[in-house]
Amino acid sequence: MDVNTTTGLSAASALTGVEVVERKGAGHPDTLADGVAEAISRAYSRYCLKEFGANLHHNTDKTSLLGGAADVRFGHGELTAPIQVLVNGRITAALGDHTIPVADIVTTAARDYLARALPLLDTPRWVDVRPRLTQASSPGAVNAPDTAEREASRQRWFAPRSLDDLAERHRMFSNDSSAGVAYWPLGIGEQLAVGIEAHLTGEAFRTEHPYYGTDIKVMVVRHGVRVQLTACVPQIARETPDLDTYIARRAQARNLIAELAGTIAPEHHVTVCVNTRDVDTRPELYLTATGSSIESGDEGVVGRGNRANGLISMFRPWSAEGVSGKNPVYHVGKLYNLAAAEAARRLHEETGLDCAVALVSQSGRDLTDPWQAIVQTSGPNAILASRARRVIADVMEDLGTLREQLLDGKLATA
Template sequence: MHISRTMTPVQDLPVETVERKGFGHPDTLADGIAEAVSLAFSRACLDGAPGAVLHHNVDKVYIGAGHITRRYGAHELLKPAVVRINGRMSASFAGEDLGIERIQAEAAERYLSVFAPHYRVGESIVIEPNATQHTNRPDWFTPKSLDDVPDAKDPRASDTALCVAHAPASPTEHVVRELEYALWDWSGDTPRPRFSDVGQDVKVFGWREGRTLDVTACVPLLSDSVASHDAYQERIRHLESELQGIADTLADGRLDVRTRVNPTTSGEGYREYMLALGSCIECGEEGVVGRGNALNGLINPLRPRSMESPFGKNPAYHTGKVYGHLAQQLADDVHERFGVACSVWLTSPNGFPLLPPRNVWIELAPGEGPGDRELTDFVQERMAAFQVPGDLLVQRFRR
């Protein structure tokens, strides 16, 4: 394990920029559906005859290309959006069909019912299971027994992949992420939209210079609820005022925040951000896995980012997924235990034992944190306690 003390925390930089693509953004929907399908399949494997997570990767989900026209108070559906679940998935075990098309379709529909609640499967959106078993490895996706699933007994790094995580979130990151979360009601078993007239394809962008944070939030109104341009502008002003109050609370005096909502909606050439069903997949836009938020739910170009997108990949052995979760857990644990900002880097060469990682790098700010031996002992203890795949088979809505 390598320890360095050369990190400059992002909150100490003179400028910081952070973005979050909201839950209804096409790319975030693709990430979420891929993850939902992977977790549903993994649970089915663990609960059924295999008793172990079989080979699969559905990390190429495509979503989009619908067509809906809208006007004040109404909309018209011309073409449904499509969810195409691309990738590979084990279709059988010991000759028994696993029903993977049903698993894919049901998992995608459940996810859409939460994060794209105005869409109706079979009407405004179509789900197309498309996972194959094409491979040059015999029985890799049609195992006759667990002998054909060597990863179940001896997990190995499936790829040479680098994953990195950071803790804690900077004040800017906290405001940007939580501001989008504030558009949801988290009081029940699953989140629900907080406002009945607001869509889910939200993007929040923060630009900080010194202590001043400018936040731009693009928030769609649902066209059926908007009677006129004047009504649109009035609702946006009210929404901007409410989000400004939330942002001030989130900043907690650490930053001076100015929040703007849909700033291009006045003056010559204004453009209203209205959607019929809440996501731009309805007007031809498209989303694919890996183009959006990192595992922590943010896009921060000033922080190093993992080389792998974890969404839809096998939680039992895929390096880019397991190390992504492990790196974040270690970063959180180090911060909580020692009260320091840190970054954690993990990698292993392809084919090496998955756990523990072959290479571990912990980066701290100069002069901060525990001694090298104390930190090494703590990190090794936390890595030894990490469980795969149990820890990963938890739906984390607040991603």
């Protein structure tokens, strides 16, 4: 592992500086797509571990959602066309003679996740799951005499005869040349975006305020101590009897957000706007049947929304990888982003400095030995390369813990 350390990281948490931060909420179509893809990966992984003692090759990180249609009026909201879940990717369909019920696993996981995310959505009726999965190998499978008979050959990547045909059982290596990047700690704008959205979509808030939906978007722009925040907060049609009620609850949402912002960032001056696209006189309002725009023609795609830390932060380093749905065993597009986050947190705890970490893989290289590691910190002096190497090596040796957290649903991927 080649380790480089530099200085000059912008301290987004300081009272000076600029942040532009977006967070797509729990019910946003892109967040839903990420959640569905990851739920399918977890369900498939659990099945494989239970039946075979090993996780077979799969990736569902190209999953997308196509929105349905809804009839929405004051006091009434119902779907009129289904939401389509297009599960695009590759999944091993059998281990030897043991056929895996892939379609059942995929359909059940997708519907169960959407039922939890959108409790008002009648998933058996209005969610159409369409698995579009193959077992084709990536480039590298060169046909030659007896090649397919060799143990762990590329031709057997998605068609293993036994566990011995899983190449990672012999040597754990990076499946791709990619980069994972993360930073710590969060800036004030980032804390506002995360804290406000998490509060408004949390179970306690939803129980107290059943008339708000979860397709919430928070956009934060900070210039020093001055913060401007715009939020889109949907309301549930059947819980909203008339325009006056909608307007009153929109004002209530603004006041609740302003109050919460004052708690999160007491030294900052926060201006809050809510549902700025509304036209009350028509009316054109953020009124929904389920609390999400996925019900009315919007689309969601894995990797198009929040990064692995739950944010889209415009002046921070970030990767374009869609983390959700990737195989947690060896896929660097998932593991290196999460490992970089853990390394940045540990380095910050040790040094007190703002830290950004980039881990760069090299296809075929040992998974726990990144090809390149770059650590950038705030402050006048770079941290010692030996310290960075030790922390990163410790994190890479502990990838098993990351996998367990992913399988248990305790580690977010968007």
